[in-house]
Amino acid sequence: MPDLDLNLLVALDALLTERSVSGAARKLGLSTSAMSRTLSRLRRALGDQILVPAGRAMVATPHAEAIASQVRTLTLAVQTVLSPPPVTQIRDLRRDFTIRANDSFVLLYAARLSATVTEAAPGVRLSFAPKPDKDIEPLRNASIDLDIGVVSGNGAELRGQTLFEDSFVGVARTGHPILASQPVSAASYAACGHVVGSRRGEFSGAVDDALAELGLSRKVHLVVPSYPAVLAVAASSDLVGVVPRSCCQAETMGATSLFELPVETPRFIITQTWHPRMDADPVHRWLRALIFDELRSRPEATGNAAPLASHSLNHDPLSPSAAG
Template identity: 55%
Template sequence: MDNVDLNLLVALDVLLAEASVTTAARRLGLSTSAMSRTLTRLRTATGDPLLVRAGRRLVPTPYALTLRDHVHTLSRDVHAVLRPRTDRLDLATLTRTFTLRANEAFIAFFSVPLMTAVAEAAPGVCLRFAPKPNKDAAPIREGLIDLEIGVAETSAPEMRVQALFDDRLVGVAREGHPLLGNVTPERYAACQHVAASPKGDTFGPVDQALALLGLKRQIRIVVPGFPDAMRIARHSDLIAQVPRSCLGNALAGDQAGQLGLQSFELPVETPSFTIAAMWHPRMDADPAHRWLRQLVGALCRAAY
């Protein structure tokens, strides 16, 4: 677009409004000679004199008169587009569907408080939780996913990442389980276990730490997600290991007790991990998306 100069549009709008090179120059902060040169360029671009002398003043040509209102509208729209956003987000009237991708644990323990907060602030907003079969970044890049919640890692370097909270693995067992009260690596490994793994993998950080001691878990069942593992542990003698966030806001045995479970510290050290919100840079400046990100962050900070 080397032959298009939007400054000419603005200048034409002012010239047609003022019908004076001197006054137009003053409004635009230009010299009279610079404004005269601009009028010459406009005449060349449009193929019309636009303003012609009538005595001691300039008057618009018939073609200029047909352009005046249209040029003014275009100039106003250009100014509106090429200035910083000043629109204010009205949550009360916001109508929008946000698609979030998160694992079962986040949905199970955060979807209700998140939806409650959203409904209170923005009743026209709908939350859609999408399946999370893997960590493929393509759906986020393509705009199919607005916000992803999960371990702070991504294969897409351009993604924005905002840490929400640090998490770690803990053990859970039914109330009154014989293991509780004396959890040693040997007694822990000797128990029967339920493992949570969407892909069916069963060897993780706990197993690595146990292996250094010459120990191995006895896994009797593998389920897709942590809520399933907790449910099985509650109704059996099997032991589960889950992120501490799965226990809810209490972060202690009280909340687990309400689920019929008791949590305990694992008898071996395992690394902590950061749970984060991830999104595509195209959503950075979107006011509604920013509000959702801030709301998710506030809920997680309140819980952890």
């Protein structure tokens, strides 16, 4: 098969519409000689004369007549495909989006985001998918539209946007003896029984590393798979836990109170991540902007927006056990 030249298709459509070399040239903004050369190329490619003289005019050959409507349809289709997308009316959208996030994010923000989306675009629906791992393949194959919390692996191709910065705090049931001493000392903290949030079932984290530098260690009695579970356990026992500060909101705290950890743990960045194929999609851009504005309006959100390239793709900010 010879190499395809879409310019030939457009030229053929103009020739069959105008039935004139000079008329087709004017329509396409070409010189008559250039259009004559294009007609010669078309004749060689199709093995047909296409247009032949008839007195002072030109007429189409039977083959040209037979393909004229098909050429017109193909030309219009190519022009549609190669044109910018039409202006999107957000209010009239009908589209579903899948967002991968862990339990903490869903508990804290799903209802709020849904209400904001519904108010702006009643036909847009959100589906929150579980986050059992950080595999980037679902972003590549479009089975998810956004990931909240940076995925690991070979994710250099991905795009992302900082939503807010967070840090870890300690949590204990209201009235727990650890809360009586403020600030909490590293020794009294280590002496408590502990519950750890870890999606992978790990018993230690950054808190243990920090305690070890002080010659201390803690005893972890229980591991649960999410930060909401840490809060639930701390509320109903004497075990103390560690959760992101963003999890400590009035509607989630229940019978627990927070305290500042007596050791340093890394701060981390909450991001939304997507595949570059969605960069220019106007509806996807609208949803990203909505999520950005909604989460940046949180009182505890700090810092300015930054591209994902400014921090590691291997950091998963809302993954239980980052601090332990």
